[in-house]
Amino acid sequence: MGEGLFWAIRGGGGASFGIVISYKIELVEVPETVTVFQVESNPDEGLADFVYRWQFVAPTTSNDLFMRLHFSHPITTRLEQGSNGTASFQVSIQALYLGKADDVVSLLSKDFPELGLKRQDCTEMSWIESVLWSSPKVLLDRKVVRSPNDTNSAKRKSDFVVNPVSREGLGDILKRVAGQLQFSMAFSPHGGEMSEIPASSSPFPHRAGNLYKIEYVGNWNEAGEKAERAVMTQLRRMYSFMAPLVSKNPRRAYVNYRDLDIGKMSHGKGYRSYEEGKVYGMKYFHGNFDRLVKVKTEVDPANFFRDEQSIPTLPMKL
The missing domain is CATH 3.40.462.20 (Vanillyl-alcohol Oxidase; Chain A, domain 3)
Structure with missing residues (x-):
């Protein structure tokens, strides 16, 4: 898939880049007790x-x-x-x-x-x-009673x-x-x-x-x-x-607690505004945000995978 995309989907908010249908993980050792x-x-x-x-x-x-x-x-x-x-x-x-x-x-x-x-x-x-x-049996119990x-x-x-x-x-x-x-x-x-x-x-x-x-x-x-x-x-x-x-400039946030209060993209702009995306993107990813935008522009230039807080694509002129 290329180094850039592989980097991006490991923490960059997978919904911005596609759907992962299979993966491999590397195990680490833990003690028996x-x-x-x-x-x-x-x-x-x-x-x-x-x-x-x-x-x-x-x-x-x-x-x-x-x-x-x-x-x-x-x-x-x-x-x-x-x-x-x-x-x-x-x-x-x-x-x-x-x-x-x-x-x-x-x-x-x-x-x-x-x-x-x-x-x-x-x-x-x-x-x-x-x-x-x-x-461990609890992990295998798929029944949900609500x-x-x-x-x-x-x-x-x-x-x-x-x-x-x-x-x-x-x-x-x-x-x-x-x-x-x-x-x-x-x-x-x-x-x-x-x-x-x-x-x-x-x-x-x-x-x-x-x-x-x-x-x-x-x-x-x-x-x-x-x-x-x-x-x-x-x-x-x-x-x-x-x-x-807490942290400042930017005030940092954790992407897996998705919080629309800290910024979101307007639907009227097709969920692709770089300036709007930068507001929340810098809080979630700060120094890594622009690299995520670059990868997004390369692999999904039509911005098919998008939502209120997705990674935006760069304008075509850029």
């Missing part, structure tokens, strides 16, 4: 300090350890919300370690003693079981953090999350091998220099515009509040 754990922090013991410390540990600890930080309201809290419109929430760390439980407990007793990880918090299993922290009234609607937004957020800033974030029952947030650390790969090696550019990715999560099951509007309003307000704390 991996360890998973989920630890919830005590909401009465300095959450801002806890999250502040996580920022420095998660991106720099062993390459074998991934620790995701999650802010959310417990389901019971959502159902039993007080009349004042606020409720407690929890901060949890969900982790996967490529190794045995005793080793990760020993590692974090040095790197992150604030977590207080104990052997009984950990579960050893095979890697394939860790995919769902369950039985109620006709279950809409399962969702909205995602994203950010990347390049400088640690201050304790004061994290305290403000926590206060805002505590007062908003309609969404949650997840911090996924970068670092490790992600930072060792050059940003131009694939279209995904968010590598060295990024501490972690933020995912803003909004879900609603009720049909109708009212439920959607409530979630979207809270997400957008939080996203606006976060602007001073």
Whole structure:
């Protein structure tokens, strides 16, 4: 298919370039035993300090350890919300370690003693079981049971953090999350091998220099515009509040959380305007955007594969 197209479809938003009907992958080795754990922090013991410390540990600890930080309201809290419109929430760390439980407990007793990880918090299993922290049989079960009234609607937004957020800033974030029952947030650390790969090696550019990715999560099951509007309003307000704390020029975004709020192409221009595409394209791909445009122009000059956030083609005169 050519080096350019092969580069572009591995992270450049496949819908812009065609339909992949087969592929090969190169496997990597993992140990026979991996360890998973989920630890919830005590909401009465300095959450801002806890999250502040996580920022420095998660991106720099062993390459074998991934620790995701999650802010959310417990389901019971959502159902039993007080009349004042606020409720407690929890901060949890969900982790996967490529190794045995005793080793990760020993590692974090040095790197992150604030977590207080104990052997009984950990579960050893095979890697394939860790995919769902369950039985591999779940992966083979194609049956989906849904109620006709279950809409399962969702909205995602994203950010990347390049400088640690201050304790004061994290305290403000926590206060805002505590007062908003309609969404949650997840911090996924970068670092490790992600930072060792050059940003131009694939279209995904968010590598060295990024501490972690933020995912803003909004879900609603009720049909109708009212439920959607409530979630979207809270997400957008939080996203606006976060602007001073995250990456800038451009404010970066993750392409797999497709977000039309950050820019889209107008249908009236045939979804092919370079200037409109550059608005969101630089946020998703920044330094790699123009190379994606070049490949798109070469392999799909008629712009057959297009949508509101596809890679645009260059005008014929260029």
